[in-house]
Every structure is written in C-alpha cells, then in structure tokens.
Amino acid sequence: MSLAVTPVHFFSHGSTMMLGEESASADYWKAAGDAALAHKVRGIVIMGAHWDFKSDLAVQVSMNPNPSKQPVANVHASKYVEYKLKADLATGKRCIDLLNQKGIRASGNETFEWIHDVFLVIIRMFPNPNTMPPTTIVSSNAHYDPHFHVRIGAALRPLRAENYLLLGSGGAVHNLYRNIWSPMLLYKDNFAQPTPPESWALEFRQAFKDVVEQNSGPRLRRGLTRLMKHPQYRDAHATDDHYISSLFVAGAVGDEEDEGVSAKLMAEDWELTNMCNSQFTWGQYVEAKA
Known part of the structure; x- marks a missing residue:
C-alpha cells in the first residue's frame, strides 16, 4: 500500500511588510491554507529563519503553551496583535522524540516567543485564527550545517503520512545588506522597483529554481546542499539563516520514495529591488491508494 502524504512548502516570507500588503505570495499562502483546511491537516511543523539554537548539532522545539509574538516593524498592529496563536505541545513532544531517535539532540523551549518569519506566513494562510491548525516550530542550528538540517527534515518526514503539513519559511534570495531600502523607508513601498534586480540576484534565483x-528525491538534497557553494550564494545570502530552512524541506521531501516529486513555483514577488520572494510547493493532497 502506498501512503498519501501531505505536500511540503518552502515559502520566502520576505520583509515584515509582506504581512500587511497584498501580493501574489500572500494570495498563494491563503490558497495553501485553504487547501490544508479542506484536507483537515492535523497540524503544521515549521522551521523558520530567525530562531537558531547555539549548541553543537542540536535543536530546540517550541513548547510554550501560550506564545507571544515579537513586534513587527512597518505593519499596523491590527494585522497581527490580536491574532491568537495555537501551539501544539503534543506534536512538539513527538518531534523531540523523532529527532532524538535519529541521533539529533532535541529539547523543548517553554519560553520561546514566536517571530514574524513564522506567524507572518501563518496569519496569511489562516486569516481567521479560529481555523489555524495547531503548529509546532523547530529551530535551526546556528552552525548552519546543510547536511545536519537535511537530517532534521528527514527525521520528521514520517509526519507527512499522518496528515501533518511540513513547511520551511526562509528566502530564495534574501540579503538585507544588498536590498534597496529607500522606497520602503521613505514611502512605505516595499514593491517599488526603481531599477531591475541586480545580476547576482537574478542568477541565484534561477539557480535555486x-x-x-529539475531534481527530486536524494538528488534534491544534494542539489540544495551544493547550492551553498554557488558563486552567487554569498551575494544572495549574506547570512545562512534564510537559506537553511530549504535544507529542512529537502529532508522532508527528498527521500527515495519522493522520486518524481519536484517543486512547482506557485507565486513570486520581488521586494526592495533585490529580494526575491519565491513560493514553492512539492506534491499535492491525494487520497491513499491500495
């Protein structure tokens, strides 16, 4: 019997203004959320970009029963302050167990505040907080070893067969030092493109895509790991934090059983001239086949 498994998403969350402004990406996040609700997913397991655990080869899982939200710049408070988050402690414990079983040192964090890289996407996916599925956040590791993060995704991959949605929130091209900030700072226009994106951004965006x-299964894992040696990688990612969740995704959808399942670009927006917010999905909701 072949098991039906949930899709996997890699979402480029972009700047904080992606929470407040309409965009093609926001429309797709909502569509992905609607599909998850229609399929009655049991919960979401997500690795973002802004929480890294500073210990050798170890991660943490958010176990805060009533998480607060860190403030979001350039977004009106009405967009997020009253939104009630729904932490999933039972699945958090399950994730810790699965990771430890695979030799990945995992522990719970009972005080972690949710950061916009996670709740920005969640609010866009589920505008009505009453419909938000229970959500578990897994940290990255501050050493940013790509192979280690593939192992994290692989360890949690079995949850897909139990109707959990696995998701990485980062960025395909995300270098804050090389963005053009003036339109956003002066006019609150994050989508202004006074000039085209620079060549390094266009080239790495294409390489990632x-x-x-064009790869699936273990070749996907090797390909995304190898991209960290791409000549334009450091231009596209001054720091590794927004790329590393794509390796978590590769682990979740890069098994031999995933051969033939490649990503599809579902939406894309350029922000701040040089930041490319690409939204990729692997697979689709299907029923089990005997």
Whole structure:
C-alpha cells in the first residue's frame, strides 16, 4: 500500500511588510491554507529563519503553551496583535522524540516567543485564527550545517503520512545588506522597483529554481546542499539563516520514495529591488491508494 502524504512548502516570507500588503505570495499562502483546511491537516511543523539554537548539532522545539509574538516593524498592529496563536505541545513532544531517535539532540523551549518569519506566513494562510491548525516550530542550528538540517527534515518526514503539513519559511534570495531600502523607508513601498534586480540576484534565483524544479528525491538534497557553494550564494545570502530552512524541506521531501516529486513555483514577488520572494510547493493532497 502506498501512503498519501501531505505536500511540503518552502515559502520566502520576505520583509515584515509582506504581512500587511497584498501580493501574489500572500494570495498563494491563503490558497495553501485553504487547501490544508479542506484536507483537515492535523497540524503544521515549521522551521523558520530567525530562531537558531547555539549548541553543537542540536535543536530546540517550541513548547510554550501560550506564545507571544515579537513586534513587527512597518505593519499596523491590527494585522497581527490580536491574532491568537495555537501551539501544539503534543506534536512538539513527538518531534523531540523523532529527532532524538535519529541521533539529533532535541529539547523543548517553554519560553520561546514566536517571530514574524513564522506567524507572518501563518496569519496569511489562516486569516481567521479560529481555523489555524495547531503548529509546532523547530529551530535551526546556528552552525548552519546543510547536511545536519537535511537530517532534521528527514527525521520528521514520517509526519507527512499522518496528515501533518511540513513547511520551511526562509528566502530564495534574501540579503538585507544588498536590498534597496529607500522606497520602503521613505514611502512605505516595499514593491517599488526603481531599477531591475541586480545580476547576482537574478542568477541565484534561477539557480535555486532550476535545482528544485529539475531534481527530486536524494538528488534534491544534494542539489540544495551544493547550492551553498554557488558563486552567487554569498551575494544572495549574506547570512545562512534564510537559506537553511530549504535544507529542512529537502529532508522532508527528498527521500527515495519522493522520486518524481519536484517543486512547482506557485507565486513570486520581488521586494526592495533585490529580494526575491519565491513560493514553492512539492506534491499535492491525494487520497491513499491500495
């Protein structure tokens, strides 16, 4: 019997203004949320970009029963302050157990505040907080070893067969040092493009897209790991934090059983001239087949 498994998403969350402004990406996040609700997913397991655990080869899982939200710049408070988050402690404990079983040191964090890289996407996916599925956040590791993060995704991959949605929130091209900030700071216009994106941004965006669309199974894992040696990688990612969740995704959808399942680019927005917010999905909701 082949098991039906949930899709996997890699979402580029972009700047904080993606929470408040309409965009093609926001429309797709909502569509992905609607599909998850229609399929009655049991919960969401997500690795973002802004929480890294500073210990050798170890991660943490958010176990705060009533998490607060860190403030979001350039977004009106009405967009997020009253939104009630829904932490999933039972699945958090399950994730810790699965990771430890695979030799990944995992522990719970009972005081972690949720950061916009996670709740920005969640609010866009589920605008009505009453419909938000229970959600578990897994940290990255501050050493940013790509192979280690593939192992994290692989360890949690079995949850897909139990109707959990696995998701990485980061960025395909995300270098805050090389963005053009003046339109946003002066006019609150994050989508202004007074000039085209620079060549390094266009080239790495294309390289990322080629890898995830033209590879599947273990080749996907190798391809995304290898991209960290791409000549434009450091231009596209001054720090590794927004790329590393794509390796978590590769672990979750890069098994031999995933051969033939490649990503599809579902939406994309350029922000701040040089930041590319690409939204990729692997697979679709299907019923089990005997």
